[in-house]
Amino acid sequence: xxxxxxxxxxxxxxxxEGNERAFEELLQRHKNKIYTTIYLFxxxxxxxxxxxxxxxxxIIDTLRKGKYxxxxxxxxxxxxxxxxxxxxNFRRSKRRAIINTTENFDIFDVLSTSEDSHEDxxxxxxxxxxxxxxxxxxxxxxxxVIILRHYADMSFKEISQVTRVSINTALGRMRYALINxxxxxxxKEALAI
Numbered sequence: 001x002x003x004x005x006x007x008x009x010x011x012x013x014x015x016x017e018g019n020e021r022a023f024e025e026l027l028q029r030h031k032n033k034i035y036t037t038i039y040l041f042x043x044x045x046x047x048x049x050x051x052x053x054x055x056x057x058x059i060i061d062t063l064r065k066g067k068y069x070x071x072x073x074x075x076x077x078x079x080x081x082x083x084x085x086x087x088x089n090f091r092r093s094k095r096r097a098i099i100n101t102t103e104n105f106d107i108f109d110v111l112s113t114s115e116d117s118h119e120d121x122x123x124x125x126x127x128x129x130x131x132x133x134x135x136x137x138x139x140x141x142x143x144x145v146i147i148l149r150h151y152a153d154m155s156f157k158e159i160s161q162v163t164r165v166s167i168n169t170a171l172g173r174m175r176y177a178l179i180n181x182x183x184x185x186x187x188k189e190a191l192a193i
Contacts, residue, residue, distance in 0.1 A: 038052055047089070137184055146171040
């Protein structure tokens, strides 16, 4: 049986029945999304790796204790754990995360794309740089909602639960983030003319 074709819930069940390879498949399947989400919050490669390991220790512990709730998707649950650990880390360090990329890590490196021509690669790179700078310019609460919605694929209900705000507040932050991105993009384009 090929583990790649098995759904997350079945892999979890197989892992709980003693199949370690099932958990390895689950980890391989979702590690990029979870790590990327963590990295976007902490902006430090070593810190992101530490939190990533903590996330999977917590996942294993929760699964073994039989406390995993099968209602949601595994990856959203894992990202929620990652977010909470990032918040704990933030509280310990008492500083607000600012999302930046470094020479070592670029969010768009982990996003899968089809083979592109050289021109397409250049255009995408320039577009990604513009988008990253626009996201970096957002207030922290708006940046947080953008990350959770578009990079972690969380619903607004999940975002509201994770960030402990109402759904309307999460929606409002997304609305203002998009308004700010459009306004900043228009200003940059006007300056380029």
